[in-house]
Amino acid sequence: MKADEPIIFSKLLFCIQEINTDEELVASSKEEPICLQRGTYYPCVITNCQHVDGLALACHSTCAAEGLPSSKTLEVTTWDPGFELPIAQSADLKRHLASKRASRRDLVRSTLQAKEKMIEASSSQVKTSSRIWATYVKLHGETYVSALSNNHGDDLVYDPGSKAIEDIIYVRRGPLGVKRIVVACSTETLEMENHPLDWWQVLPLVEDSVLHFEFDGLKLRNIQEAERGICRPALWSAPFCRKDLIRFIVTHSSKPSRFNRVKINDPETTGYSVAWNPFQLALKIVRHTAADDLSCYAELPQDMTTWLHFPMGRGEFLQEIWRREHTHCCRTEIDLVLVTTAGRVHVLGKHPIPGHTYVHTRITALRREPDYIYIDDSAGILELALNPAPPEIEDPFGSLNLPVSTSQYPKGTSAESYFYTSASLDDLDFLEPCNVNGVTTGVLLHYCDGSRAVVGQVRLDRLSNKQHVPRDATIRFVITRNIAQCPKVRGVLVLTADMHEQIPPVNDGLELEVACQGRLEWWYTLRQCQLAYEGRASASVV
Structure with a gap:
C-alpha cells in the first residue's frame, strides 16, 4: 500500500467511533500488517464492490498516537455485522459515550489495556446437560462475557439440577459481543434496564443439547443453539418470549431482524408520529401520550426528516395495517398504510402520483386491546411482528378507502412528489x-x-x-x-x-x-x- 493511496477498510475501528470522509488514518495492509502508512478515507461508491471485506486495517491517526493497533486489537473492536446503527439511533452512540465522558483517546487506551488479555480467536461449545459458568472481562467500561464453561467460572448462569422451570435463554448482545446471559422461564416477564445500543437474542433451552459460541480473542461474539442451526437469529429491544407473535415481511433484508417495540391501542395513547426520509422512507414509528417527553425528534437529522403525525381520538384504535408497493424509475418503494377504527386512513408516505400504479395488500388486522407491535426499523421499516386479530369471515382480505384529494396534484418544474x-x-x-x-x-x-x-x-x-x-x-x-x-x-x-x-x-x-x-x-x-x-x-x- 502506497502513501496517500485511498484506504478501503473493513470497518475495523480502533476506538469503535465512525470514520468520516477525508479523515486522516493510519493503516496497514492485510498482506503486510507491520507496514504502516498514512492515508485518507474515502467511502467506496461502487455497488457490490469486490473488496467488500476491505483492503486494509485502519484507525484514526489520533488514535494511533496512543499506540499502534494490531490486527488482533482491531478484530476485538470490530462491530458485528448487522449491528450498524440505523439513522434513528445514530445519535445514541454519541450520547452514550458523552454520558460516560469517554473521548476517542479514552476508548483507545481502554483497548490497549485489554490487549494483554487477548489471545487467538476460536470457537467452542458447552453442554446444557451440565452446569454452565460464565467468565467476564471489561472493555471500554462495559462488561462482556469472555468465556462459557461446564467446569468453572465467575458466575453460575445455569444449573440443570435446579427446581426452577427454565426453558429459554436470553443473550444480551452489543455491537462488540455478548454482554450477559440470562436463563429464565418463557412465561415470566423480565424487567431489565434498557440499553439503546444492545439487543436481546432469544434461544430455546433444550435438554441435552449443545450451545456453540464464537470467541474473538477477548470476548464472546455470538451464541447459537447447535441443533437448530440458527445463523441469523432475530434480535429484540427487550428480553421476552412470545409464541403468539407472527412476523410479516415488509421489505426483504439479508441482515438479522432487530425489533423495537411500540405500544399500540392503549387508552393513554394520544397519537403516533412517523419519521420519514427519501432514502429509507418510513424510518420509525413513535407512540405519544399526554406525558410524552418528545425526545424522539432529537434522534434524527432535521434537514432530511419529515414527521407525519396522526392524532388518535378517545376510543379510537389502530385497526389494520396495509402494504403499498410502487415501482418508479427502476426503484420499488414500499409504504405502510394504517387504518383506524374511526375510519381514518393514514399513508406513511407520499400521495400517489397521477398516472402511476400502486398495489395495496392488507398485512393484518389488529386486536382492539393494548398490545405491542414489534418493528424492525434498522434500515427503514423492514418487518413487523405482532399478535394479529383473526380474519373477518365477511371480508377476509379487507377493503381500503384511501384519501382522495379534491384539488389537483401540484404542478411544478421539479420532479418531486408530495x-x-x-x-x-x-x-x-x-x-x-x-x-x-x-x-x-x-x-x-x-x-x-x-x-x-x-x-x-x-x-x-x-x-x-x-x-x-x-x-x-x-x-x-x-x-x-x-x-x-x-x-x-x-x-x-x-x-x-x-x-x-x-x-x-x-x-x-x-x-x-x-x-x-x-x-x-x-x-x-x-x-x-x-x-x-x-x-x-x-x-x-x-
Whole structure:
C-alpha cells in the first residue's frame, strides 16, 4: 500500500467511533500488517464492490498516537455485522459515550489495556446437560462475557439440577459481543434496564443439547443453539418470549431482524408520529401520550426528516395495517398504510402520483386491546411482528378507502412528489401552528368535541401558542417565497370581522384565507407547500 493511496477498510475501528470522509488514518495492509502508512478515507461508491471485506486495517491517526493497533486489537473492536446503527439511533452512540465522558483517546487506551488479555480467536461449545459458568472481562467500561464453561467460572448462569422451570435463554448482545446471559422461564416477564445500543437474542433451552459460541480473542461474539442451526437469529429491544407473535415481511433484508417495540391501542395513547426520509422512507414509528417527553425528534437529522403525525381520538384504535408497493424509475418503494377504527386512513408516505400504479395488500388486522407491535426499523421499516386479530369471515382480505384529494396534484418544474393532508374546518375550537426555523410547516387542529386533526407536517415539540377560533372567524395563511422562489407558510392568523381592516394581506396573490367551514388541503415537501380550499389555491409550487 502506497502513501496517500485511498484506504478501503473493513470497518475495523480502533476506538469503535465512525470514520468520516477525508479523515486522516493510519493503516496497514492485510498482506503486510507491520507496514504502516498514512492515508485518507474515502467511502467506496461502487455497488457490490469486490473488496467488500476491505483492503486494509485502519484507525484514526489520533488514535494511533496512543499506540499502534494490531490486527488482533482491531478484530476485538470490530462491530458485528448487522449491528450498524440505523439513522434513528445514530445519535445514541454519541450520547452514550458523552454520558460516560469517554473521548476517542479514552476508548483507545481502554483497548490497549485489554490487549494483554487477548489471545487467538476460536470457537467452542458447552453442554446444557451440565452446569454452565460464565467468565467476564471489561472493555471500554462495559462488561462482556469472555468465556462459557461446564467446569468453572465467575458466575453460575445455569444449573440443570435446579427446581426452577427454565426453558429459554436470553443473550444480551452489543455491537462488540455478548454482554450477559440470562436463563429464565418463557412465561415470566423480565424487567431489565434498557440499553439503546444492545439487543436481546432469544434461544430455546433444550435438554441435552449443545450451545456453540464464537470467541474473538477477548470476548464472546455470538451464541447459537447447535441443533437448530440458527445463523441469523432475530434480535429484540427487550428480553421476552412470545409464541403468539407472527412476523410479516415488509421489505426483504439479508441482515438479522432487530425489533423495537411500540405500544399500540392503549387508552393513554394520544397519537403516533412517523419519521420519514427519501432514502429509507418510513424510518420509525413513535407512540405519544399526554406525558410524552418528545425526545424522539432529537434522534434524527432535521434537514432530511419529515414527521407525519396522526392524532388518535378517545376510543379510537389502530385497526389494520396495509402494504403499498410502487415501482418508479427502476426503484420499488414500499409504504405502510394504517387504518383506524374511526375510519381514518393514514399513508406513511407520499400521495400517489397521477398516472402511476400502486398495489395495496392488507398485512393484518389488529386486536382492539393494548398490545405491542414489534418493528424492525434498522434500515427503514423492514418487518413487523405482532399478535394479529383473526380474519373477518365477511371480508377476509379487507377493503381500503384511501384519501382522495379534491384539488389537483401540484404542478411544478421539479420532479418531486408530495405529501398530502386534509382536514375539516367545521366546529373548530382552537389551533396550534407548528413552526420550524421561522416556517409554519403544519397546523394541529382541535375541535369542540375534543377530536383533533393535522394538516401539513406537525412536530409536537415545535407547536406554538394556541389560537382560539371564533365561529365567525377566518383563517389567513401568510405565504412568502424564499430565494429559490419556493412558497412557504410564514404565519397563521385567526381573524374576526373587525380585524380585517387592521391586518390587510401582506402578499396579495400568494396568501390563502379560508372560512371556518369546508375542507382545507395541504400539499407539502421539505422544500415547499401548496394549500387548497374550495377551488382556490395558495401560491403555486416551482
